[in-house]
Amino acid sequence: MTTAFIGQPISRVDGRQKVTGQATYAAEFDQPNQAYAAIVGSTIAAGRIASIEAAAAERAPGTIAVLTHHNAPKLAYAPHKGFTDPEVGERLHILQNDKVSHQGQPIALVIADSLEQASHAAMLVRIIYAPETGTTDVTRVAPVPPTQQKTDQGATQPPEIQRGNPQEALAAAEVSVGQTYVHPRENHNPIEMHATIAAWEGDRLTLWDKSQWVHGVTDEIAAVFGIPGENIHVVSPFVGGAFGSGLRTWPHVTLAALGARVTGRPVKLMLSRREMYYGVGYRPHTVQRVALAAARDGRLTAIMHEGYQETSTYEEFSEALLNASRFLYSCPNVYTRHRIVPMNVHTPTYMRAPGEASGIFALESAMDELAVALNIDPVELRLRNEPEQDEFKKLPFSSRSTQECYRVAADRFGWSRRTPEPRSMRDGRFLIGWGMATATYPMNFAPASALARLLPDGTAEVASAASDMGPGTWTSMTQVAAEALGLPIERVKFSLGDNRLPKTPPHGGSMTMASVGSAVQAACRKVRDGVLARSGGTDIAEAMGRLTEPFEATAEVKPGDTGQRFSTHAFGAVFVEVAVDPDLGETRVRHIIGAYGAGRIINPKMTRSQCIGGMIGGIGMALMEHSVVDARNGRVPNANLAEYPVPVHADTPPVMEAIFVEEHDPHINPLGAKGVGEIAMVGVAPAIANAIFHATGKRIRELPITPDKLL
Numbered sequence: 001m002t003t004a005f006i007g008q009p010i011s012r013v014d015g016r017q018k019v020t021g022q023a024t025y026a027a028e029f030d031q032p033n034q035a036y037a038a039i040v041g042s043t044i045a046a047g048r049i050a051s052i053e054a055a056a057a058e059r060a061p062g063t064i065a066v067l068t069h070h071n072a073p074k075l076a077y078a079p080h081k082g083f084t085d086p087e088v089g090e091r092l093h094i095l096q097n098d099k100v101s102h103q104g105q106p107i108a109l110v111i112a113d114s115l116e117q118a119s120h121a122a123m124l125v126r127i128i129y130a131p132e133t134g135t136t137d138v139t140r141v142a143p144v145p146p147t148q149q150k151t152d153q154g155a156t157q158p159p160e161i162q163r164g165n166p167q168e169a170l171a172a173a174e175v176s177v178g179q180t181y182v183h184p185r186e187n188h189n190p191i192e193m194h195a196t197i198a199a200w201e202g203d204r205l206t207l208w209d210k211s212q213w214v215h216g217v218t219d220e221i222a223a224v225f226g227i228p229g230e231n232i233h234v235v236s237p238f239v240g241g242a243f244g245s246g247l248r249t250w251p252h253v254t255l256a257a258l259g260a261r262v263t264g265r266p267v268k269l270m271l272s273r274r275e276m277y278y279g280v281g282y283r284p285h286t287v288q289r290v291a292l293a294a295a296r297d298g299r300l301t302a303i304m305h306e307g308y309q310e311t312s313t314y315e316e317f318s319e320a321l322l323n324a325s326r327f328l329y330s331c332p333n334v335y336t337r338h339r340i341v342p343m344n345v346h347t348p349t350y351m352r353a354p355g356e357a358s359g360i361f362a363l364e365s366a367m368d369e370l371a372v373a374l375n376i377d378p379v380e381l382r383l384r385n386e387p388e389q390d391e392f393k394k395l396p397f398s399s400r401s402t403q404e405c406y407r408v409a410a411d412r413f414g415w416s417r418r419t420p421e422p423r424s425m426r427d428g429r430f431l432i433g434w435g436m437a438t439a440t441y442p443m444n445f446a447p448a449s450a451l452a453r454l455l456p457d458g459t460a461e462v463a464s465a466a467s468d469m470g471p472g473t474w475t476s477m478t479q480v481a482a483e484a485l486g487l488p489i490e491r492v493k494f495s496l497g498d499n500r501l502p503k504t505p506p507h508g509g510s511m512t513m514a515s516v517g518s519a520v521q522a523a524c525r526k527v528r529d530g531v532l533a534r535s536g537g538t539d540i541a542e543a544m545g546r547l548t549e550p551f552e553a554t555a556e557v558k559p560g561d562t563g564q565r566f567s568t569h570a571f572g573a574v575f576v577e578v579a580v581d582p583d584l585g586e587t588r589v590r591h592i593i594g595a596y597g598a599g600r601i602i603n604p605k606m607t608r609s610q611c612i613g614g615m616i617g618g619i620g621m622a623l624m625e626h627s628v629v630d631a632r633n634g635r636v637p638n639a640n641l642a643e644y645p646v647p648v649h650a651d652t653p654p655v656m657e658a659i660f661v662e663e664h665d666p667h668i669n670p671l672g673a674k675g676v677g678e679i680a681m682v683g684v685a686p687a688i689a690n691a692i693f694h695a696t697g698k699r700i701r702e703l704p705i706t707p708d709k710l711l
């Protein structure tokens with residue numbers, strides 16, 4: 001009997017359900033007598049609704065109700081800030097007044113007997129606007145300091161930070177580089193669009209919702225409707241990708257609940273692909289300036305990193321863009337300054353590897369430019385600036401395997417065969433480029449709880465309110481539970497995605513394994529110890545055999561003072577090969593190798609999948625993704641998957657490898673896992689940009705690197 005499951009490449013316990021269509025996603029929980037809702041979105045970005053005429057829509061076949069700010073019930077909108085809500089500002093109050101704050105803002109909701117009828121009637125709602133001057137052009141507004149900036153671990157810090165005297169060091173530098181790096185707005189494009197089915201029974205509400213945080217939905221909807229959270233049941237067992245869009249509870253959830261309340265019927269509201277660009281956040285358009293100074297030997301003497309990003313007029317979303325620049329390398333003089341640009345857009349949010357993916361694109365592009373200016377190998381330059389400790393926090397790293405990652409990945413890649421001169425490597429008519437970048441992401445660990453129940457039939461039920469948006473939470477938690485219980489994996493049934501289960505933090509920020517995993521382990525150990533103590537034996541199966549009724553335990557884990565004693569991050573190194581067509585300007589990524597020091601790897605098969613997913617996300621960021629914003633009105637003309645390309649199989653290289661270096665970190669959390677969800681994407685875009693420079697001699701500082709930029 002095998003009971004050592006941690007570290008095994010176990011296949012997904014829910015894989016069969018998923019590939020046979022048995023897994024039920026939010027929009028598939030159809031209810032008896034269900035009605036359908038369609039959103040009428042604003043076609044201006046700023047102003048007021050002068051008049052709204054719903055009579056034709058109300059008369060249309062099948063229409064049950066048309067809600068506007070004139071007739072929608074007044075909602076409580078009690079003050080509430082969840083973990084993933086911006087700390088400054090106030091969320092949109094939907095259908096509560098005539099104000100329009102962004103393009104696509106829901107200004108009416110049609111509920112009808114069928115989706116077709118609802119969609120048709122939505123087109124019949126006539127609106128006259130009183131537009132106001134606003135802006136949706138990030139280049140037209142002076143960036144302003146945010147009230148505060150979130151750190152990578154959720155705390156806040158001043159938007160401007162300095163150590164030493166970077167200005168002086170830059171002026172006196174032997175070698176320096178200084179450039180501006182830009183990436184556009186990018187939208188989450190999971191396969192499954194956001195959807196909610198809402199049903200009221202008296203004053204109790206059930207929400208089948210696509211979410212990365214069922215307790216976040218509970219708390220937000222309780223605040224919006226002014227009802228106790230206990231009255232709300234949130235069900236979200238399967239999530240078809242999310243990448244951060246499911247971390248907050250967006251207006252469509254409120255709309256579904258409102259529609260159900262007004263009509264007295266269950267209501268389904270599913271966003272269209274187009275609506276996904278106007279209501280569930282996005283990675284904000286970001287402009288960054290990085291200046292680096294170094295001595296001739298490559299030792300950094302100054303890092304200056306300033307960045308600004310778009311946000312809405314009503315909330316300050318302030319991303320942890322500049323964190324890594326403060327600790328990734330050893331440098332006595334560092335300055336970082338964060339700015340925001342409030343505009344008539346909807347609030348951006350966390351998108352895969354928030355902060356680091358964007359910030360490190362700029363920093364690691366600049367490091368490559370510095371390596372060229374110094375004529376030092378890019379890996380060597382990084383090795384020469386390896387810090388002894390986190391020089392910003394003045395704390396030791398709990399563990400840091402960067403040097404091992406550079407070495408292992410470079411060896412595997414064959415980096416020593418690289419000829420440094422741009423345009424010096426070819427394959428037939430293609431220009432070949434090799435580039436690399438460093439990756440890092442914080443180890444996040446937040447309070448989490450779990451329940452473990454042993455049954456007389458020899459099986460165990462383990463549960464936690466966590467989510468699984470794709471990384472394999474169902475499976476990894478089953479592994480952790482089986483190992484802690486000492487039971488065969490087939491005898492353990494894990495449940496998640498329901499707010500009646502023990503509380504967990506948001507399924508994001510790469511913290512699920514560390515937080516929920518540690519809670520599952522603690523609950524299982526507790527119940528195991530409990531049942532063994534009762535039976536006085538040492539054999540769990542035997543002890544369970546003596547049970548006459550279920551025996552259960554719950555446990556909660558919390559981070560201790562590790563954060564005060566250590567700087568806790570995962571680190572990695574990414575190496576890529578590109579082939580650029582010199583005539584067409586097209587870039588193909590041919591090879592990606594990432595090496596990561598991410599603590600304990602619970603399931604190497606799924607962790608590899610996670611990393612490959614992140615690398616593919618990085619290819620999208622580097623070469624394809626761009627939510628074009630019409631500067632006149634905030635419209636996104638390419639709000640669809642035909643014109644917002646994301647990488648498909650044909651765009652991904654035949655070889656993508658993820659290597660996990662051996663790393664034992666006793667400080668971070670009980671499980672010793674750092675998480676890989678985000679770090680897998682970090683560093684990929686700059687490694688590709690650096691490889692393109694090596695291939696072509698062209699330094700492209702604005703993503704995505706489309707063929708026009710290389711011709």
Ligand code: MOS
Binds near residue numbers: 242
């Ligand atoms: Mo990830 S942006 O934390 O879902």
